[in-house]
Amino acid sequence: MKILTAATLACCLGAPAIAAPLCDDFGFAGLLAGCNRGEPIEITLSSGVPLGEDVTLQSGAYYTLEITADGSAELALTGPEFFRAIWMNEIVINDIEIRPMAIDSLEFDDAGTAELSFIAIVPGTHILRIPGSSGDTQQIKISIQ
Template identity: 70%
Template sequence: MRKPIFAALAALFLASPAAAAPLCAELGFAGLLAKCNRGEPIEITLSAGKPLGNAVTLQSGAYYEMRITADGSAELAISGAPFFRAIWMNEIVINGIEVRPMAIDSLEFDEEGTATLSFIAIKPGSYEVKIPNTTGDSQKVAIAIQ
């Protein structure tokens, strides 16, 4: 009886994806913020009637930048509290001003501009960021953290 239980537990722990480790073997003094641990930037565009962006898959433990650019065609916001709670936010940079928040629920753009969020993906799962009060698939970006 014990052997099947131990075998099941071993299979469960050994079957976890290898991609869940940081992107580089030697993180050095910078730790998780090391250059070798950075994933591809995530681009999101806020524009009236246009899609936000493509679905992305992130790796837990890796460092990312999300660039949210509004073209000023409308007053638009982007929300995604569950996603923002699943990451460790390093900073948000808006017009050269660095903000280091504990957490955010949304960002609203009254005019054109860019906000850059730098973060480390932490909690595996499926999330989305979207324009509030919209239901269209083009008005959200699906984000998976592995």
């Protein structure tokens, strides 16, 4: 009994604050409901240009991430920890819809756009970065609450 009480207290007292849901009634669409959609996230891949501002997402909410490369260099975006912290709905490239189980990175050889739609799942701070770069402007922190 004492072990159960201690475990319950440790769990409840050390737990992070719980974010409120984006909608009260998900309806038939569930987590994909229109009322459960967060603000779109935009990242631009360009040689020597910052990726963008850090982002905070809510666990259980549906988001789109638009990654646009301007073609100034062959650039990739990697973030296996982030990609494992979300449920990927689809990736759309040139009107081709891909429904992957998992990805580690995306690489752009030329100018183009990839749009990822997903549900944020695992709380924590995850980083997307240009591989081989070391500057803070060549990464973006995505926090899931």
